Amino acid sequence: MSAAPHILVIDDEPQILRALRTILGERKFRVSTASRGEEGLALAAAQPPDVIILDLGLPDISGLEVCARLREWSQVPIIVLSAREGELDKVAALDRGADDYLTKPFGIEELQARLRVALRHSAQAQGPRSTVVTAGPLRIDLAAHAVTRDGAEVKLTATEFRLLAYLAGNAGRVLTHQSILSHVWGDPQMDQVEYLRVYMRQLRKKLEADPSQPLYLLTEPGVGYRFMADA
Template sequence: MSGTAPHILVIDDEQQILRALRTILGQHQYQVTTARNGEEGLALAAAVQPDVIILDLGLPDMSGIEVCQRLREWADMPIIILSAHDTEPEKVAALDAGADDYLTKPFGVEELMARVRVALRHRSRSSSSKSSLITAGNVTIDLAAHLVTKNGQPVKLTATEYRLLAYLAGNAGRVLTHQAILNHVWGYAEDSQMEYLRVYIRQLRQKLEDDPRNPQLILTESGVGYRLMT
């Protein structure tokens, strides 16, 4: 990102939502550009190169999932999905299409701003030459050195535990779906593997979280997947 205020592109066909987001984001010193359909949003994304895109799934000319897929053909800026439907398959489809996060309408201002800040950190980290070093609370993951420490002390992980943590760390702040994680860590995604994933997440929490029963680093997105918080 440049030294100017971060630029947010909002793609939504509801005029009331566009007005509200323009006001809220503007009050937080963000530059805001808006689009009312998918084609306009795609054109503006190419023209203004925003730092974050907020994308509604229910657009009049094409689905938000199609917009997301077309953006991911050439763009890597974070995409936050807005959805009027809190359905797990819809969320999973959007995330598998390349979205980084999602919010269900109606949403709170503070929650929206928190998601935007996470997206901007992810954007900054992706552009940084030091992106191989990820810090989450008192845990540091050095992806280049394959080293994990907690409070400065090395943490012993199995090969599978490390692959899982490294994938979460490389996408820190993003929601990763169960299928995406299973494909990346185990090479295939089947229902029978879901329990393996839960077991390994539980093992990582035991080794990394201060209170594994109340995780603050590796969060569960119910019915969707997991997210590493930084």
Template structure:
């Protein structure tokens, strides 16, 4: 699985592309195969769901505007039985479309047009997260100068311990669990504060601000705790 696990090569990684736009599909085919990935393609939702069940891909790239079924419904049906990482690619760029896709179970969202480097980076993150979710997650998360020791409940920057409140720590470790993925406001609020707080977005703004002041060198230009405007937050992993 490329650099996500270190135990399998990219040549063994199978990516299913569910996309009806011929030009986008050609671009994805060229990009992915030239970077060592195996690829399955389909232009319809029904065939995509079938291929996902038959071939067990490592990552699914899903367009929302499919001819036979909306991509959000495809996402919901996949999540009934599959935890395969899904990267949505869509021309829909409104915030509510991104939130809807992520809340439906997507791991990431790319707005068309997108570049090769960004696509490949998102795939690497999806693979890494998938590998960790299979039970091989390490007890320590590290990126740049940030280190989170989950076993010892210890957070440090450049080796210096950062003292967090219980809620700040829970917010950070929730983002660690989904590292590299966009986590919506609603999901963060539900997981950190509980389902009854799912609409209390001001809680999140306040605690994210506090967390950034303790972790980021410049809270106004965060390096680790990134904002996805109108959607949620992402903990940077590379």
């Protein structure tokens, strides 16, 4: 990857663009901005960015459409900005190919954390993928189907392992209920979130030191789940 990661911000609020340009510029990112969807798409094609930050409410075309059209030709990570009560919008954006979301207003630490995950994914997409994910005391070997905690083997059922493997393989990213259900249960029509709830709870009991305050298997209320691996 070249020295300064290139971030494209698509948002129609001039103050947000101004703030992000200043803040991200300070942190050695190269920032370009667009205030309309079409303009953003054109910019993304002309100068492919490393990450796109996309507001869902744009004046010309919806952020969801921008997502879908980007995904026709690009795998660049997309972080969606959305309003607080917009769980359905977030889910829709994630299902259309967005990688992550941030709820407005957000702190800069949060944004940086999301950017780090996104940049790592865009780097991984180019290089060979590691098959071992570590998170604190957990070590998940995706190829060998082996999970250890503090070196001791953790016994998982087949479904529990598939669930953990899907989350860990996408560490740092939020995965929607629907995407998890269809990947792990192998049925695109599967919509019984209760299965996910029960299996997530089982996983936490086996993997988390304090299952009631999970550090690695995080819930994104109304949206899905996220696995936090070591940076």
